[in-house]
Amino acid sequence: MKSYHxxxxxxxxxxxxxxxxxxxxxxxxxxxxxxxxxxQEPSFKEEFQQLLKDYVGRPTPLYFAKRLSEKxxxxxxxxxxDLCHTGAHKVxxxxxxxxxxxxxxKNRIIAExxxxxxxxxxxxxxxxxxxxxxxxxxxxxxARQAPNVARMKMLGxxxxxxxxxxxxxxxxxxxxxRDWINNPVxxxxxxxxxxxxxxYPDMVARFQxxxxxxxxxQLQEKEGRENPDYVVACVGGGSNAAGAFYHYLDTPEVGIIxxxxxxxxxxxxxxxxxxxxxxxxxxxxxxxxxxxxxxGQITEPYSISAGLDYxxxxxxHAHLYASGRGEFISITDDDAMNAGLELCKLEGIIPxxxxxxxxxxxxxxxxxxxxxxxxxxxxxxxxxLQNYIDYFKL
Amino acid sequence: MPEIxxxxxxxxxxxxxxxxxxxxxxEDKKIxxxxxxxxxxxxxxxxxxIQDLEKSDVDLIEIGLPFSDPLADGPTIQxxxxxxxxxxxxxxxxxxxxxxxxxxxxxxxxxxxxxxxVLQYGVEEFCAKCEEIGIDGIILPDLPLDVYQEEYEAIFxxxxxxxxxxxxxxxxxxxxxxxxxxxxxxxxxxSSASTTGAKQGFGNEQSDYFERIAHMNLNNPQIVGFGxxxxxxxxxxxxxxxxxxxxSAFIKHLTENGVDGIGDFVKxxx
Ligand SMILES: Cc1ncc(COP(=O)(O)O)c(C=O)c1O
Numbered sequence: 001m002k003s004y005h006x007x008x009x010x011x012x013x014x015x016x017x018x019x020x021x022x023x024x025x026x027x028x029x030x031x032x033x034x035x036x037x038x039x040q041e042p043s044f045k046e047e048f049q050q051l052l053k054d055y056v057g058r059p060t061p062l063y064f065a066k067r068l069s070e071k072x073x074x075x076x077x078x079x080x081x082d083l084c085h086t087g088a089h090k091v092x093x094x095x096x097x098x099x100x101x102x103x104x105x106k107n108r109i110i111a112e113x114x115x116x117x118x119x120x121x122x123x124x125x126x127x128x129x130x131x132x133x134x135x136x137x138x139x140x141x142x143a144r145q146a147p148n149v150a151r152m153k154m155l156g157x158x159x160x161x162x163x164x165x166x167x168x169x170x171x172x173x174x175x176x177x178r179d180w181i182n183n184p185v186x187x188x189x190x191x192x193x194x195x196x197x198x199x200y201p202d203m204v205a206r207f208q209x210x211x212x213x214x215x216x217x218q219l220q221e222k223e224g225r226e227n228p229d230y231v232v233a234c235v236g237g238g239s240n241a242a243g244a245f246y247h248y249l250d251t252p253e254v255g256i257i258x259x260x261x262x263x264x265x266x267x268x269x270x271x272x273x274x275x276x277x278x279x280x281x282x283x284x285x286x287x288x289x290x291x292x293x294x295x296g297q298i299t300e301p302y303s304i305s306a307g308l309d310y311x312x313x314x315x316x317h318a319h320l321y322a323s324g325r326g327e328f329i330s331i332t333d334d335d336a337m338n339a340g341l342e343l344c345k346l347e348g349i350i351p352x353x354x355x356x357x358x359x360x361x362x363x364x365x366x367x368x369x370x371x372x373x374x375x376x377x378x379x380x381x382x383x384x385l386q387n388y389i390d391y392f393k394l
Numbered sequence: 395m396p397e398i399x400x401x402x403x404x405x406x407x408x409x410x411x412x413x414x415x416x417x418x419x420x421e422d423k424k425i426x427x428x429x430x431x432x433x434x435x436x437x438x439x440x441x442x443x444i445q446d447l448e449k450s451d452v453d454l455i456e457i458g459l460p461f462s463d464p465l466a467d468g469p470t471i472q473x474x475x476x477x478x479x480x481x482x483x484x485x486x487x488x489x490x491x492x493x494x495x496x497x498x499x500x501x502x503x504x505x506x507x508x509x510x511x512v513l514q515y516g517v518e519e520f521c522a523k524c525e526e527i528g529i530d531g532i533i534l535p536d537l538p539l540d541v542y543q544e545e546y547e548a549i550f551x552x553x554x555x556x557x558x559x560x561x562x563x564x565x566x567x568x569x570x571x572x573x574x575x576x577x578x579x580x581x582x583x584x585s586s587a588s589t590t591g592a593k594q595g596f597g598n599e600q601s602d603y604f605e606r607i608a609h610m611n612l613n614n615p616q617i618v619g620f621g622x623x624x625x626x627x628x629x630x631x632x633x634x635x636x637x638x639x640x641x642s643a644f645i646k647h648l649t650e651n652g653v654d655g656i657g658d659f660v661k662x663x664x
Contacts, residue, residue, distance in 0.1 A: 022535065023560070026564040026566070182587060184587045285536070294514065298463050
């Protein structure tokens with residue numbers, strides 16, 4: 001049977017692999033040879049599940065959004081990743097990877113962050129385990145995400161500015177990779193999404209797959225069936241989406257809808273809609289779709305949501321797009337902001353702007369009244385308050 | 395069509411002469427290789443720099459194709475790469491600048507860059523263009539060994555190009571042997587676990603590593619790169635290895651002096 005999961009070499013169709021300089025080979029190879037085995041060890045599983053339950057607060061609810069459903073005349077469920085400790089799904093991955101790092105005997109953690117959500121989630125688990133933590137963050141992002149910078153510092157992490165290139169997420173990722181090249185023995189790199197060289201996309205997807213595992217059980221309870229008609233998630237690098245899609249990838253009856261940030265519009269020159277604007281190439285060690293010039297230079301994306309502001313997309317999603325398995329929709333800043341405010345008014349939930357992109361599809365994408373549509377609400381809006389204030393002049 | 399004439403001419407040359415890199419490696423001397431970013435400090439300095447390096451008795455030149463996200467490079471080469479792109483450098487333009495390079499120099503030339511710009515240009519087209527111009531080798535640190543062998547080796551070979559692989563102090567003996575058998579020129583021996591331009595001087599760790607590799611009796615000679623900046627480090631690196639590569643230190647020279655005094659820079663090295 002055709003599978004939409006990674007093959008043994010980390011390819012999703014023609015996407016994925018490990019396009020890394022030799023300096024990174026021993027580290028990636030060590031991880032590749034061990035990650036599946038470690039994840040299957042009973043002691044690992046037990047500690048991972050325990051922490052997800054007691055520390056993160058899982059399972060997160062699957063909430064039937066009654067008023068939202070009435071408005072759009074279909075059955076909308078929200079998977080409440082916004083209720084995770086630290087405010088987003090990111091922590092599912094960082095818990096998994098910190099345990100992985102411990103099993104591999106590493107005593108120093110590095111990470112990249114854009115908006116600071118993954119940085120905070122990494123600093124959090126490092127504090128939990130008492131492990132040294134360095135987070136790379138673009139100089140420009142440090143200036144515009146002050147509260148998350150403060151959070152990371154309070155949690156004991158060192159935040160290092162990335163001053164190269166465009167001084168944002170992609171450059172922070174370059175700096176983290178350079179740090180790993182310079183510290184090849186004691187350091188584990190906790191990457192923040194289903195991006196980077198094999199085995200990262202597959203490993204991060206497995207850690208996030210708890211999302212769809214729970215959806216299956218919860219939907220069985222609420223609807224008497226495991227499978228929704230559609231699962232919807234926003235895609236930056238694609239980790240919350242990978243987690244929400246994971247157990248449905250090879251179930252064709254379940255429609256998969258990936259929502260990207262159109263920014264100011266696909267053709268505006270200020271967008272992060274990688275599937276529409278990208279071409280196949282290499283970014284951060286992975287062969288995938290990415291936004292680039294004709295000459296192959298990686299370009300800067302734009303979105304009002306810092307978490308969707310990445311010029312590439314994980315290889316799983318590139319394959320879902322290229323194969324037609326996934327439906328890809330892009331949502332502008334304006335539509336996302338309005339959908340976010342609408343969720344506040346209709347359901348009393350303030351969503352992260354990233355998640356608001358997924359909520360915004362209902363204006364144009366119509367569903368049948370008896371369709372069950374699960375939207376992964378990847379994070380809460382606390383971190384975005386200043387953006388909401390500025391946008392709506394609150 | 396003159397194009398057909400040119401092609402026959404090139405393949406004729408290829409059968410008559412050995413690749414310039416291989417020829418150079420057979421000489422009984424230590425190799426000094428210099429790296430610079432094409433399009434830096436000024437867009438049109440490329441040819442001048444190559445000519446002056448040849449005049450200064452350098453043995454091999456690595457011409458850097460600038461990339462927006464050079465993740466194996468330290469601050470110096472990142473900066474020259476960014477500046478070169480700002481100056482307007484790109485792959486097609488570099489090929490244009492190098493169009494007539496073989497009319498004036500005979501030194502072996504290697505293009506070094508990241509894989510994505512080559513992929514976008516088209517690997518086959520890229521290699522064909524290299525052959526046409528007279529480029530002898532390619533270094534793409536993020537093109538992995540297995541992908542090269544499965545997808546691109548035949549293309550590189552068809553166009554007479556040597557592909558150079560890297561090894562580091564962390565590379566296992568087993569993998570070094572695999573890289574050695576996949577290589578057909580020299581092995582780029584990264585001196586330490588670092589990005590380019592990082593370390594100041596070599597310590598015991600490096601001597602042990604140089605020693606260890608020398609004892610492996612590899613088929614391909616090794617040329618050491620990363621962290622070589624002056625006569626001392628050049629001398630240390632080439633005690634066991636066939637040669638050494640200077641990158642960041644030369645870029646710093648260009649930053650401070652432009653294209654003046656390239657000969658003086660090389661004289662300080664050996
Ligand atoms: C709440 C939230 N959703 C989504 C994302 C996008 O990341 P991914 O596509 O990996 O889920 C982020 C990233 O910071 C985020 O904070």
